[in-house]
Amino acid sequence: MSLITPVLVRGINNLSDARYCAGMGADYLTFRLDPVLPEFLQPEAVQELSGWVAGVQLVGEFDTLPVEEINAIAQACRLDYVLLHRRRTPEELAQLRVPALKLIKWIPDMLLEDVEKRFRDQQNQVAGFLLATAPSEPLTTMQRTQLIQQCRTYKIWLGVGFAAPLSVRRLVEEVQPTGIVLEGGEEIKPGLRDFTELEAIFEQLEEE
Secondary structure (H helix, E strand, C coil): CCECCCEEEECCCCHHHHHHHHHCCCCEEEEECCCCCCCCCCHHHHHHHHCCCCCCEEEEEECCCCHHHHHHHHHHHCCCEEEECCCCCHHHHHHCCCCEEEECCCCCCCCHHHHHHHHHHHCCCCCEEEECCCCCCCCCHHHHHHHHHHHHHCCEEEEHHHHCCCCHHHHHHHHCCCEEEEECCCCCECCECCCHHHHHHHHHHECC
């Protein structure tokens, strides 16, 4: 399936999700490889899951692990990227052996100049930013306008929650983020998974 924008699916923890998302055209699959993160996977599990998929970039999510351990896991799992939850120093980022993406939070009352500084200070050190979780309330007209400008200036991936009250396809067409962030889920039982929600989003993003 060809999609109108790159898609990254976070929190892959089972074979059903890995194979389904890869088959639907997702470009990146993330695995939580830091023990402090929920749904943490051992590197051996990621090696096994990734062996069943092709044509996708593998991403490891990390929070508190030191760079040395991240590099070792990245090599063992053949990761293409790492997704960092907390901010690292330029010296730490320079030591990483694969490119880094940065998870950031949407802070509704954050001053625009502070938002811009946050992006500007890190843009040359990371391969992109993930705004995966949208605010509980739909964006105001001003916030959406600012987000459009930020997506024109920086490499920003957006969670589907930023589409509300519009469709995900409309979000992509109007805001033009670098890509869309989806979330994996749990199997009902081994080999059985309800893909209704994911399927609806993939269908919206399918090239016509």
